[in-house]
Amino acid sequence: MRRTARFLVVFLVGVALLAYLASSAVQRSTRRWSEADIAQHMAGLAQKTQPALLARWTAGAREPFEAMLTDLARDERITAAGACDQNNQLLARTPAFPRDLACAQVRQRMAAEREDKPTLPGLVWGSNWSLPGGEVYLSAVPVVREGSPLGLLLLVNDISIIERQGARLRQLLLMVFAGLALCAGLVALIAARLSWRGFRKELRRFILGESRRKEFLPIVADVRELVERIAAEREMDGPASAWNPQHLKQALVRHFPGEKVMVLANREPYIHERGSDGTVQIRHPASGLVAAIEPVLRACSGVWIAHGSGSADRTVVDNKDHVRVPPGEESYELRRVWLSEQEERGYYYGLANEGLWPLCHLAHARPIFRGTDWATYEAVNRRFAEAVCEEAEGEDPVVLVQDYHFALVPRLVRERRPRATIITFWHIPWPNGEHFGICPWRAQILQGMLGSSIMGFHTRQHCNNFLDSVDRYLEARIDREQNSVVQHGRATLVRPYPISIEWPSRWVASAPPVPECRSGVRKELGLREDALLGLGVDRLDYTKGIEERLLAVERFLERFPAYTGRFSFVQMAAPSRTLIERYRQLDETVERTAARINQRFGEGAYQPIILLRAHHEPPQVFRYYRAADLCYVSSLHDGMNLVAKEFAAARDDERGVLLLSQFTGAAREMSEALVVNPYDLEEASAAMARALAMPVEEQRERMRAMRAFLAEFNVYRWAGRMLMDAARLRRKETLLGRSSDDISSLRRLPK
Numbered sequence: 071m072r073r074t075a076r077f078l079v080v081f082l083v084g085v086a087l088l089a090y091l092a093s094s095a096v097q098r099s100t101r102r103w104s105e106a107d108i109a110q111h112m113a114g115l116a117q118k119t120q121p122a123l124l125a126r127w128t129a130g131a132r133e134p135f136e137a138m139l140t141d142l143a144r145d146e147r148i149t150a151a152g153a154c155d156q157n158n159q160l161l162a163r164t165p166a167f168p169r170d171l172a173c174a175q176v177r178q179r180m181a182a183e184r185e186d187k188p189t190l191p192g193l194v195w196g197s198n199w200s201l202p203g204g205e206v207y208l209s210a211v212p213v214v215r216e217g218s219p220l221g222l223l224l225l226v227n228d229i230s231i232i233e234r235q236g237a238r239l240r241q242l243l244l245m246v247f248a249g250l251a252l253c254a255g256l257v258a259l260i261a262a263r264l265s266w267r268g269f270r271k272e273l274r275r276f277i278l279g280e281s282r283r284k285e286f287l288p289i290v291a292d293v294r295e296l297v298e299r300i301a302a303e304r305e306m307d308g309p310a311s312a313w314n315p316q317h318l319k320q321a322l323v324r325h326f327p328g329e330k331v332m333v334l335a336n337r338e339p340y341i342h343e344r345g346s347d348g349t350v351q352i353r354h355p356a357s358g359l360v361a362a363i364e365p366v367l368r369a370c371s372g373v374w375i376a377h378g379s380g381s382a383d384r385t386v387v388d389n390k391d392h393v394r395v396p397p398g399e400e401s402y403e404l405r406r407v408w409l410s411e412q413e414e415r416g417y418y419y420g421l422a423n424e425g426l427w428p429l430c431h432l433a434h435a436r437p438i439f440r441g442t443d444w445a446t447y448e449a450v451n452r453r454f455a456e457a458v459c460e461e462a463e464g465e466d467p468v469v470l471v472q473d474y475h476f477a478l479v480p481r482l483v484r485e486r487r488p489r490a491t492i493i494t495f496w497h498i499p500w501p502n503g504e505h506f507g508i509c510p511w512r513a514q515i516l517q518g519m520l521g522s523s524i525m526g527f528h529t530r531q532h533c534n535n536f537l538d539s540v541d542r543y544l545e546a547r548i549d550r551e552q553n554s555v556v557q558h559g560r561a562t563l564v565r566p567y568p569i570s571i572e573w574p575s576r577w578v579a580s581a582p583p584v585p586e587c588r589s590g591v592r593k594e595l596g597l598r599e600d601a602l603l604g605l606g607v608d609r610l611d612y613t614k615g616i617e618e619r620l621l622a623v624e625r626f627l628e629r630f631p632a633y634t635g636r637f638s639f640v641q642m643a644a645p646s647r648t649l650i651e652r653y654r655q656l657d658e659t660v661e662r663t664a665a666r667i668n669q670r671f672g673e674g675a676y677q678p679i680i681l682l683r684a685h686h687e688p689p690q691v692f693r694y695y696r697a698a699d700l701c702y703v704s705s706l707h708d709g710m711n712l713v714a715k716e717f718a719a720a721r722d723d724e725r726g727v728l729l730l731s732q733f734t735g736a737a738r739e740m741s742e743a744l745v746v747n748p749y750d751l752e753e754a755s756a757a758m759a760r761a762l763a764m765p766v767e768e769q770r771e772r773m774r775a776m777r778a779f780l781a782e783f784n785v786y787r788w789a790g791r792m793l794m795d796a797a798r799l800r801r802k803e804t805l806l807g808r809s810s811d812d813i814s815s816l817r818r819l820p821k
């Protein structure tokens with residue numbers, strides 16, 4: 071309201087000024103019009119009286135002359151009249167004729183002003199005249215007979231009437247303006263009050279999600295999401311590119327003071343293995359999830375809860391199953407949860423990787439659903455949910471649940487900690503509703519996930535598929551405006567958060583220079599110094615399209631035989647999920663295919679396919695990224711794929727070409743790669759040829775663009791955005807007075 075008052079004051083001052091200027095202008099114009107009117111009137115009068123005047127003038131008698139002047143002065147506009155002869159003698163005058171008005175003076179001023187003044191017919195001159203008694207308007211009419219001037223008839227007009235009329239008009243105008251201003255101010259005040267009230271009401275309706283204008287809902291949702299995203303970025307006191315470990319930490323401290331972040335992920339970031347010599351070695355798993363989340367936890371501290379899968383894991387933990395990591399740079403806790411072989415089989419290999427993994431990936435592998443696996447999955451999820459609650463220090467912990475291993479955990483934690491902030495991120499694709507429907511436990515899985523405050527996916531498409539699945543298989547309200555699922559009065563926001571990598575990468579910082587990597591890698595692979603090198607880096611997984619990749623190399627050599635002997639493709643393949651039959655088959659197929667191609671195109675020491683079937687630590691992988699001329703990511707279906715991003719991050723020399731499957735989430739962001747359909751061997755082999763022949767400048771341009779994108783959209787931003795969204799959600803819950811027995815208000819949370 072203070073704003074409205076300020077506006078009113080400014081408005082009234084403005085109106086007053088305007089009124090003053092307008093009334094002055096009106097007064098001036100009125101006077102001009104009045105004078106012109108007098109002049110016109112006097113001219114008419116003079117013309118009319120000219121014959122009588124001439125007769126009197128000739129007669130020379132003073133009295134009839136004066137009588138005639140007196141007659142003239144009866145005109146309401148004339149106060150006095152006089153007659154001057156050619157010698158400036160006043161021949162006759164009416165009694166009111168000003169004594170100070172001398173004929174000679176009049177003639178002088180006439181002579182001086184004649185050029186400026188308008189000449190009306192019959193009227194020589196007219197002008198204002200200041201006299202001791204006040205201002206008058208004086209008209210001088212020439213009296214002429216047969217061309218010879220006889221004298222002047224002077225007519226005096228009282229212009230005080232004009233002045234008075236002007237002043238009255240001005241007064242009136244000011245009053246009208248004042249009245250109008252008051253009315254306008256009043257109306258503005260009322261309108262401001264009403265519209266403010268209405269605005270607040272609308273805002274409230276908007277915030278509370280009561281708007282029923284369905285046709286606008288998608289637009290409103292998009293605009294709101296955009297605004298909130300911008301607001302989240304603004305909160306970081308800097309441009310979006312400023313997301314780094316420090317800013318992430320600051321954001322956490324500012325928005326979740328006193329809270330530690332808890333990450334729940336099946337895979338642990340550091341695996342302690344006992345080597346054949348009995349020593350304990352630390353291994354970094356081949357996992358995009360770990361590569362992305364670990365820098366986040368380094369930045370935020372907190373605790374990572376995971377399955378302790380290493381052979382020496384138990385030997386290094388304390389009595390609460392904790393070990394501080396990263397080794398040598400300890401900054402957060404790793405809490406290990408122990409699983410029996412049978413539990414690991416049913417939960418990890420069975421339900422998660424034989425059931426949900428093929429269910430969510432369109433890679434032609436049939437999902438296997440066993441009741442026993444499901445039971446184990448449920449039990450293990452309960453175990454992990456308990457571990458989360460054990461680690462939680464307060465009633466409203468912040469829990470980041472990762473991936474398809476823990477679909478049931480969000481609800482289990484919610485039941486125990488109703489006020490928890492649970493952010494669940496699904497690292498793999500989400501299939502369309504019809505496809506998801508083949509899962510026998512579809513409803514339980516969806517229910518479990520909806521315990522989350524926020525459900526994150528890589529792409530909008532996956533979010534839509536998820537919402538579609540909920541729509542089909544659950545009794546829940548989809549709030550399209552909020553992009554949320556509302557159930558039992560509680561909402562889960564469903565949003566895309568494309569994951570990324572740390573920037574700058576610590577592995578790049580410690581990697582040898584590119585020329586050293588190039589020559590070192592070629593030497594250890596037994597290649598010539600000038601050999602052209604293609605690279606693939608994956609877990610041995612059927613979704614990665616490794617077989618298709620090798621077939622594309624074969625087709626490339628068929629089509630472009632000149633490269634035989636010069637081009638080799640090295641495939642780093644980390645053994646993965648080896649207890650699963652489909653993975654064993656893949657291992658065999660890949661080996662067979664590589665051997666066949668090598669036999670076909672190999673010659674002496676030259677082998678076009680170099681298969682490195684082993685786990686490689688990140689420093690080694692980054693050396694290979696830096697040594698390669700091209701890197702081919704050929705996933706048949708992939709949530710994001712961080713190998714693509716790591717390759718670009720590794721190339722600080724801005725060289726090398728990325729071939730990227732169109733079926734990865736990364737292809738939506740890294741359009742400067744050569745995007746291909748991995749099933750189309752013609753297209754993929756042509757892209758290889760194009761990559762190897764690509765001019766250095768073009769390589770630089772593409773690489774530079776991808777690197778700039780990654781610098782800005784790094785994993786700190788990914789985590790920061792989710793945490794900001796969660797923080798806003800938490801604030802709004804508090805504002806809306808949510809209590810544990812009244813969680814229905816959650817329904818009204820904004821998207």
Ligand code: F6P
Binds near residue numbers: 359
């Ligand atoms: O891509 C899904 C995923 O869980 C990733 O998040 C992770 O990088 C990878 O699979 C690792 O799989 P696993 O932990 O089974 O070796």
